[in-house]
Every structure is written in structure tokens, then in C-alpha cells.
Amino acid sequence: MRRLLRALLPAFLLCAARLGADPIPVKVAVVVTFEAGADRGDRPGEFQFWVERENWTQKIDVPGVDHPVLTDGNGTIGVVSGTTVRSSNQIMALALSGVFDFSRTYWVVNGIAGVNPAVASIGSAAWAHYVIDGDVAYEIDAREADASWPYAIVPIGSKTPNQKPTYEKWEPDTMAYPLDPALVGWAYALTKDVQIPDSDQMRAYRASYGGFPNAQRPPFVLCGETFGSCRYWHGKAMTQWASDWTRLWTNGKGVFAMSDMEDQGIAAALSRLSKMGRVDFRRVLFLRTASNYCMQAPRQDVNNSLHSEYAGYIPSLEAAYRVGSRVTHELAARWGEYRDRAPGSN
Secondary structure, eight states: OHHHHHHHHHHHHHHHHHTTOSOEEOSEEEEESOOSSOSSSSSOOTTHHHHHHSOOOEEEOOTTOSSOEEEOSSSEEEEEOOSTHHHHHHHHHHHHSSSEEOTTOEEEEEEEEEEOTTTOOTTOEEEOSEEEEOSSOEEOOTTTSOTTOSSSEEOTTOSSTTOOOOOOTTSOSOSEEEOOHHHHHHHHHHHTTOOOOOOHHHHHHHHTOTTOGGGGSOOOEEEOEEEEOSSOOOSHHHHHHHHHHHHHHTTTOOOEEEEESSHHHHHHHHHHHHHTTSSOGGGEEEEEEEEEESSOOTTSOHHHHHHSOOTTHHHHHHHHHHHHHHHHHHHHHTHHHHSSSOTTOO
């Protein structure tokens, strides 16, 4: 009888939540940004390896969230946020739905990205200390901009690129979201030796990045900033912009590693929800893994680089799961210790 009751308890909790009972407490929320097709059995997106390898057998439909939330019934959930601005909207809908209690939740946001070849190689995995917002800016067509400018993107409130403005009241006050350094350091230490798969295709593509020693390394785990913009940008000049922008908004502390289209929105949503008392932003982690380089190789045409097949696509999905799951499993397994005190804290 006790075994039967234990087996039925997760389903009972889901039904109770839908009937307006107390929200379901969440230990760990795993957030990815897209799934290419089905959750199982076809060409994978960011969600599929998690679904196939975790015991996420229960579905919960949340109003405002396009993809059903999956859960193991024991405190871990999997969420697909959607891309670009949709990611922010759906995370807000998820947290405000009342279905879940996120007050002590650890968030592991993970997905594939373009990697800065000066910092790392395809397949590599980077834990961020900062999430950088690359969307709020003045922009001039590069053909009309001052010829001395390295790119034609200027911070709002400034007159030239790479110049920090003095803000007016209508301008955004947050362009870099700092994450808890102790938690990030703990996650990195726990995962720095995780083996990430390599391939002949990746080795051949890495070899084309002469002059970029980190781009030619086998995949590895590192710490580096995630740079989010709703536009899919690419190329040498734009990579310089992302690098400069990261240094600018972190006061020289951050190093641009990974480019994506969602993290700035997810960070904005979670930061606002933290101020509302719905989540704890000190328990948020961002992990990005490199499916491609964000700029062309030295002897490669930029357009060909933009449209080339992602040599690191499957390995980057594998890296996201291998590295991310090491953290999620540890948090869930030692919940009695981490419920009230975050790992890495004094």
C-alpha cells in the first residue's frame, strides 16, 4: 500500500495544483530555449537529450507557456522558453502562473551558442558570471557611419561606440546582469573536468582558425560571459562589438564567450521576478555550449561562415546535458543541504 501511495503521489500533486491547491515546490528548473521537433526520437534540439535521459514523464500545461512543462514529480522541472523576446514573456508567464513555488528554486538556463574564437572552441561549455544585454543601442547603417568607427553600434546616451553613457530616466539601467560568483564558481569546479565529445569534423573545422589557439583546443569547460541579442549577428566586426560591449558594461571584469538570442530576456525576467519575491536571482546559473563560431576563420568568407553547417551542433547539445546535468543532479540529490543554503556560500 505504501508503495502504491508513493507511486500515486506525484500525479496527485499535479492534479491538486490545477485545482488551485498550494503551488508545487521546485528544487531545480532546467530551462532550454528550443526543441527542433518531437521531444524524443528525432533530430534533437536543446530539450531532447534532457527528456530522453531524465525521468521527466509528467506533463503540466501552463497558460502562456507554449511547450508543456515536464517534471519527474520529485522537484525538478524542464522548461522550453522559446527564442528571442518570447523567452522573457514565457518565463514571466511560468513564474506568475501560480502552478509552481519558485522561492527556493535553482535555475539552470542552458543552450547552444556561437563562441568567440579568441576564448574557446566549438563544443566547449561556458558558465557565465554576467549576462550581457546586446539589444539596447543606437545603430547606424555601417555604410553611413563614421569611417573611423570599428562598428556602427553606439550605447544609448552616447555619441560614439564603446562609450558608457550617463543615463536619463527613460533609458535602461541594467545592461549586465551579475550572477552570484560563489554559485558560479561552485558549478565550474564541479564540472570543469567533464569530458565533452570531439569528432573529426570538429577537429578539421577548428584547424581553420589559425592564430586563435583557444579556438583550436578540444572542447573544454570554462567561465565566460553570455551575450544576448534578439538579432542573429555574425562576423569579425560584430564579435569586436560584443567583446567591447561586454568589457564596457562589466567595467572590464567580463570576457565575451558565447552569443545567443535569449539570455538577456531570461535574465531580465528572473531579475524582475526576484524583486517581486517570486524567485531568488542569487540561485540562477547560465550555461552556454558552442555549436559554431560567431565569426569567420581567417581565410573564410563571412557569409559562408554564417551559413556553414554547425560542426559542433550535436556535441554542443551533448555538452549542455553532460555539464548541466552534473549540477542539477547534485542540487537535487543534496536538497536537504542546499534548500536553505546555496552551494559555494560561506
